[in-house]
Amino acid sequence: MQVMKWSVIALAVAAGTSQMAVASSQSESKGFIEDSSFNIFNRVLYMNRDFRNGGGNIPTVDSDADGEADSAPYKKGYREETGLGIRLLYESGFTQGTVGVGFDAHSLSSIKLDSGRGRHSNGLFDTTDDGRGDDTQTEVGGAIKFRVSDTVLKHGNMFTASPVFSTDDSRILPETTTGTLITSNEIEGLELTAGRFTAMSSQVSTDRDTFALTEANIVGASYSFTDNFSGAIHASDIEDHFKKQYINLNYNLPLAEDQALNFDFNGYRTRDDGQALSGEVDNKIWSLAAAYSLGAHTFTVAHQRSSGDSAYAYGVDGGGTIWLANSVQYSDFDRKDERSWQARYDLNMAEYGVPGLSFMTRYIYGDNIDVEGFDEEGKEHEFNFETKYVVQEGAAKDLSFRIRSSIWRANSVQNAEYGSDLNDFRLIVEYPLEVL
Numbered sequence: 122m123q124v125m126k127w128s129v130i131a132l133a134v135a136a137g138t139s140q141m142a143v144a145s146s147q148s149e150s151k152g153f154i155e156d157s158s159f160n161i162f163n164r165v166l167y168m169n170r171d172f173r174n175g176g177g178n179i180p181t182v183d184s185d186a187d188g189e190a191d192s193a194p195y196k197k198g199y200r201e202e203t204g205l206g207i208r209l210l211y212e213s214g215f216t217q218g219t220v221g222v223g224f225d226a227h228s229l230s231s232i233k234l235d236s237g238r239g240r241h242s243n244g245l246f247d248t249t250d251d252g253r254g255d256d257t258q259t260e261v262g263g264a265i266k267f268r269v270s271d272t273v274l275k276h277g278n279m280f281t282a283s284p285v286f287s288t289d290d291s292r293i294l295p296e297t298t299t300g301t302l303i304t305s306n307e308i309e310g311l312e313l314t315a316g317r318f319t320a321m322s323s324q325v326s327t328d329r330d331t332f333a334l335t336e337a338n339i340v341g342a343s344y345s346f347t348d349n350f351s352g353a354i355h356a357s358d359i360e361d362h363f364k365k366q367y368i369n370l371n372y373n374l375p376l377a378e379d380q381a382l383n384f385d386f387n388g389y390r391t392r393d394d395g396q397a398l399s400g401e402v403d404n405k406i407w408s409l410a411a412a413y414s415l416g417a418h419t420f421t422v423a424h425q426r427s428s429g430d431s432a433y434a435y436g437v438d439g440g441g442t443i444w445l446a447n448s449v450q451y452s453d454f455d456r457k458d459e460r461s462w463q464a465r466y467d468l469n470m471a472e473y474g475v476p477g478l479s480f481m482t483r484y485i486y487g488d489n490i491d492v493e494g495f496d497e498e499g500k501e502h503e504f505n506f507e508t509k510y511v512v513q514e515g516a517a518k519d520l521s522f523r524i525r526s527s528i529w530r531a532n533s534v535q536n537a538e539y540g541s542d543l544n545d546f547r548l549i550v551e552y553p554l555e556v557l
Contacts, residue, residue: 145270145271145307146268146270146271146306147215147219147220147221147268147269147270147271148270150214150215150216150217150221150268151214151217152214152215152216152217153213153214153215153216153222153223154213154214155214156213156214156215157211157212157213157214157557158210158211158212158555158557159209159210159211159212159556159557160208160209160210160553160554160555160556160557161207161208161209161210161553161554161556162206162207162208162210162551162552162553162554163205163206163207163208163551163552163553163554164205164206164208164293164549164550164551164552165203165204165205165206165234165548165549165550165551166203166204166206166245166292166293166547166548166549167202167203167235167547167548167549168200168201168202168203168243168245168292168545168546168547169199169200169201169544169545169546169547170199170200170201170243170543170544170545170546171198171199171543171544171546172198172199172200172541172542172543173198173530173541173542173543173544174536174541174542199239199240200240200241200242200243201235201236201240201243202233202235202236202240202241202243202245202246202254203233203234203235203236203245204231204232204233204234204235204236204245204246204254204293205231205232205234205293206229206230206231206232206293206294207228207229207230207231207232208227208228208229208230208294209227209228210225210226210227211225211226211227212225213225215266215268219269220267220268220269221267221268221269222265222266222267223265223266223267223268224263224264224265224266225263225264225266225275225277225279226261226262226263226264227261227262227263227278227297228259228260228261229259229260229261229262229294229295229297230257230258230259230260230294231245231246231255231257231258231259231293231294231325232256232257233245233246233254233255233256233257236253236254237253237254238251238252238253241253241254243292244291244292244324244325245292245293245325246258246293246325247325247326247327248325255325258325258327259327260294260297260322260327262277262278262279262297262299263277263278264276264277264278264279265277270307271305271306271307272303272304272305272306272307273303273304273305274301274302274303275301275302275303275304276300276301276302277299278297278298278299279297279298279299279300279302280295280296280297280298281298281302281316281318281439282441283314283316283339283341283355283357283442284341284353284355284367284369284387284442284444285339285341285355285356285357285365285366285367285438285442286298286316286318286337286339286357286438286439286442287438287439287440287441287442287444288321288439288440288441289324289439289440289441290324290441291324291440291441292324292325293324294324294325295324296321296322296323296324296439296440296441297321297322298318298320298321298322298439299318299319299320299321299322299329299330300316300317300318300319300320300337301316301317301318302314302315302316302318303315303316310344310345310346311342311343311344311345312342312343312344313341313342314339314340314341314342314355315339315340315341316337316338316339316340317336317337317338317339318334318336318337318338318339319334319335319336319337320334321334321337321437321438321439323440324440332436332437334359334437335360335361336359336360337357337358337359337360337438338357338358338360339355339356339357339358340355340356340357341353341354341355341356341367342354342355343369349372349373349374349375350370350371350372350373351369351370351371352368352369352370352371353367353368353369354366354367354368354369355367355368357438358394359394359399359437359438360394360395361394361395361396361397361398362393362394362395362397362398362399362434362437362438363391363392363393363394363397363399363402363434364391364392364394365389365390365391365438366389366390366391367387367388367389367390367444368386368387368388369385369386369387369388369444370384370385370386371383371384371385371386372384379414379415379416380413380414380415380416381413381414382411382412382413382414383410383411383412383414384409384410384411385409385410385411385412385446386407386408386409387407387408387444387445387446388405388406388407388408389404389405389406389407389433389445390404390405391403391404391405391406391433391434392404393434398437399434399436399437400431400434401430401431402431402434403429403430403431404427404428404429404430404431404432404433404434404457405427405428405429406425406426406427406428406433406445406455407425407426407445408423408424408425408426408445408446408447409423409424409425409446410422410423410446410463411423416472417468417469417470417471417472417473418466418467418468419465419466419467419468419469420465420466421463421464421465421466421467421483422462422463422464422465423446423447423462423463423465424446424460424461424462424463425445425446425447425454425455425459425460425461425462425463425487426459426460426461427454427455427456427457427458427459427460428458429457429458430457431457432455432456432457432459433453433455443455446463447461447463447485447487449463449483449485449503449505449527450503450505450525450527450545451503451527451529451543451545452485452487452501452503452529452539454485454487454501454503456487456490456491456492456499456535456538456539457490457491457492458489458490458491459487459488459489459490459499460487460488460489461485461486461487461488462485462486462487463483463484463485464483464484465481465482465483465484466481466482466483467479467480467481468480468481476513477510477511477512477513478508478509478510479508479509479510480506480507480508481505481506481507481508482504482505482506482507483504483505484502484503484504484505485502485503485505486500486501486502487500487501487502488500488501490534490535490538492534492535492537492538494537495534495537497532497534498534499531499532499534499535499538499539500531500532500534500535501529501530501531501532501535501539502529502530502531503527503528503529503530504527504528505525505526505527506524506525506526507523507524507525507526508523508524509521509522509523509524510522510523517552519552519553520550520551520552521549521550521551521552522548522549522550523547523548523549523550523551524546524547524548524549525545525546525547525549526544526545526546526547527544527545527546528544528545529542529543529544529545530542
């Protein structure tokens, strides 16, 4: 993978020198300060998980130092927490000249608004020695960046959004990673990426490397063949964990002024590597989604299928590294040999005179899950409902309110592997402020 990484970087540079546009992003730079931005992003998250059939939090605290976890330190069957996340995000412009230099910086802070030892462990806060959620946490980081033409090299702390290395942002604060990333857009419609990362910080930890990541090398290319057809291919080598390849094809077919069909295919191939610290991994998984949009309405159906000797593996490469149709609010429907189907409906109320208001509901069913130690197949299903409203104007412009509700159920075989049935409810309030 090391050879592949540097050969892709060389390809990006060669492409830039042979087919560079007359005007590039760097040639249009106004300066380090002139192109800079500073934003404050606020998020309040209330999260409730109600476990069914006697399930609940697993004791993890040994307060009496007897060598075993306490028998009942948590309220059985229930988790409920509320927190505030504040993100300060500064992005400088680039200095003028052939090689532009800039700097990005961030501060991530969380404040516990409501929690308790009996209701903790929703992934909103770090855990103190006595098993409670941490009251406050702050993490700061930054990255230096260089730009030549339309190619940017960044080194330091950053957020990533690659199908094979994607930081998660599903709680109060996002994961962050440390490393080097190069992104080239020298040829119109073509984006090339390559990177090497050496640390990953979780959503609840201020540690630079929560997951003991040794080295992660990634490469990728995405290309827009036409305005309606695009494709992408990416690969990663997570040292001593696994190697992963990803492919995507997306096609949009306009049917009329307010009608269109969209087809989206995603696929992964993952195999363990080196010491196999993530366990034995040998998995192929793909999904195909078809969406029909008609004015304010969008109807989607999707099928997802997993095969191989294991389930899909991710996490050490970022909690968001699962770009599949049936990865939803609670379950990813990515178990060994699992087959799953989804039906989804979206409604945009702007068409009915209420801009900013939207609804979504979906149902996913999965079966054929191979669970070790059981002759019977595992089965699971999940129902999601979401509604969101974004203030359109005035002093509170862009303030948003979002409700996410999930009901997840499984048979006894899948419960044994994945956990107890549960209801997951989240209320998310977000307020972005653009200072510069």
